[in-house]
Amino acid sequence: MARTHPEGWQHLPAAGARSRERATLTQLAAALPREWTIYHGLHWTRAEGAQLLFGDIAFAVVGPGGRALLIEQHAGFLDETADGLMRPGRKRTRHISHELARSADALRARLRPLLGDAEPQLDILLHCPDYTVRQPGSAGLDPARIVDAGRRDAFAAIVQALTRPHDDDPPADPARLQALHRFFADILELVPDVQAHIGQADALTTRLAGGLTEWARRIDMHPHRLRVTATAGSGKTQLALAAYTDALAAGRRPLYVCYNRPLADHFARIVPAGGEVATYHQLCDRRLRDAGRKPAFGIPGAFRRMETDFATLVASHVTADWQFDELIIDEGQDFTEPWRDALLALLKPGGRAWWLEDPLQNLYGRPPVALPGWVGLTADTNYRTPADVLALLNARLPLPAPVRAGSPVADSEPEVFAWQDEAGLMEATKRAITRALGLGFRREMIVLLTFRGREHSRFTPLDHLGPHRLRAFTGRYDLLGEPEHSQGELLIDSVYRFKGQSAPCIIFTEIDFEPTGEGMDELTMRKLFVGATRATMKLIMVASERSAALLSPDAAATH
Numbered sequence: 001m002a003r004t005h006p007e008g009w010q011h012l013p014a015a016g017a018r019s020r021e022r023a024t025l026t027q028l029a030a031a032l033p034r035e036w037t038i039y040h041g042l043h044w045t046r047a048e049g050a051q052l053l054f055g056d057i058a059f060a061v062v063g064p065g066g067r068a069l070l071i072e073q074h075a076g077f078l079d080e081t082a083d084g085l086m087r088p089g090r091k092r093t094r095h096i097s098h099e100l101a102r103s104a105d106a107l108r109a110r111l112r113p114l115l116g117d118a119e120p121q122l123d124i125l126l127h128c129p130d131y132t133v134r135q136p137g138s139a140g141l142d143p144a145r146i147v148d149a150g151r152r153d154a155f156a157a158i159v160q161a162l163t164r165p166h167d168d169d170p171p172a173d174p175a176r177l178q179a180l181h182r183f184f185a186d187i188l189e190l191v192p193d194v195q196a197h198i199g200q201a202d203a204l205t206t207r208l209a210g211g212l213t214e215w216a217r218r219i220d221m222h223p224h225r226l227r228v229t230a231t232a233g234s235g236k237t238q239l240a241l242a243a244y245t246d247a248l249a250a251g252r253r254p255l256y257v258c259y260n261r262p263l264a265d266h267f268a269r270i271v272p273a274g275g276e277v278a279t280y281h282q283l284c285d286r287r288l289r290d291a292g293r294k295p296a297f298g299i300p301g302a303f304r305r306m307e308t309d310f311a312t313l314v315a316s317h318v319t320a321d322w323q324f325d326e327l328i329i330d331e332g333q334d335f336t337e338p339w340r341d342a343l344l345a346l347l348k349p350g351g352r353a354w355w356l357e358d359p360l361q362n363l364y365g366r367p368p369v370a371l372p373g374w375v376g377l378t379a380d381t382n383y384r385t386p387a388d389v390l391a392l393l394n395a396r397l398p399l400p401a402p403v404r405a406g407s408p409v410a411d412s413e414p415e416v417f418a419w420q421d422e423a424g425l426m427e428a429t430k431r432a433i434t435r436a437l438g439l440g441f442r443r444e445m446i447v448l449l450t451f452r453g454r455e456h457s458r459f460t461p462l463d464h465l466g467p468h469r470l471r472a473f474t475g476r477y478d479l480l481g482e483p484e485h486s487q488g489e490l491l492i493d494s495v496y497r498f499k500g501q502s503a504p505c506i507i508f509t510e511i512d513f514e515p516t517g518e519g520m521d522e523l524t525m526r527k528l529f530v531g532a533t534r535a536t537m538k539l540i541m542v543a544s545e546r547s548a549a550l551l552s553p554d555a556a557a558t559h
Contacts, residue, residue: 002032031156035064063163224352225374232533233384252325259334263500284310311342332357386412418548447503448492506535511543
């Protein structure tokens, strides 16, 4: 089976043209060998319309020797004219052969500087599986480069033949193949998405169309001090990952710091070697230990003392080993001004700094950190959470401003299950799990989130919920510093610990709050917002009757 870039496309909803492109991708991926790579645009959001790779190109296939094939797919009918094939229904006449040639020429021009002296081996193919070209000789394209309805069964074989190494090709060059991969990945503007839940090895990817990862990195300033205030699912951590890898590629040493340990652990797994990844308190601990000052965690106020000792050390003792060219602070809403000063002390002169935050995810009630002189950037589009979930949150929560939806998932149908007492809570949560499984979500795609923190949750003592074994953080870490979890197949975590991550299906349970004149207090609103926006495909809330009455969608009865 061929490699596809990005992965995870099998889980995307498909309709219309997207479904045809996914069917083609499925066909190619199954038929081509592992040495082939297929680049596609199925993850692109609706912010820019059609899911195309470049111009009218839907796919690029790169063979093991570096030959690349650009494929345009056209579903439906075509117009055959004396001037060649045309797309029907366009206000402006567009020759398919001309558009394909222009796209190929533009990509060749961009590829040449990356490949040095080697001329790009780039070919084109028109795939029209619904239409038989009656006069291929006058189509404006080499008939061998047209796969119509009459040849669609041979489509994959033709693609493989056009991209396999030729006898007169030079030997495959790993550097050339890597340059091609970077090139097509850059065209897609893809970065690995850290939305996978803890321990999930799959690096789903997302293309944030015209979004944060693309344009925040284009801002040029001296010194580089960029504060990004952006909503959940807008791509803050994807931007952090892109900035981190950009720094390594440019020979700079990056430092990524966040607040939550699960996010730091996952980020560390997916970034290349060469920098430093830590929570703020991990960083304090590492720096103090390196200076021979092991923190005493067993005494009262140990963390506050460690913070003070770290700030004093970095302000007075600068060493090359603890100086960085790129500082990336994620979850900035959870940081304090003394932490800001200590981290900036680790930045080399001329170094670049990023501050990424979302005030709506401030679950600890910390005041905003002042960053005088920094350039500010805001983003209010959530590309991760289903559009109907965001519509529910915009309607039910007293948000300071509506959050815009950018996800292609618009019909997830968020649900609310109500409970009266603790026994009812457990039963309603089990029914929610059964509902999720019945919808086709596998256990590893479901995360059970508790509204309460781990110390106060009714679920913390449990290792089973009905027939379901729970996989929960034990509060301990192994000798390598990895978090230890109980043996189970259904992950359960608190809304506090799961910030910065997400899963296809979120069951947000134990929701209970005292209604106020505004509906709910600010902390409750933030917790509900954080928990609900962890879902990428399905949200089920399990709430007390008084809370469910405020959260239930208008068109859906409470279960």
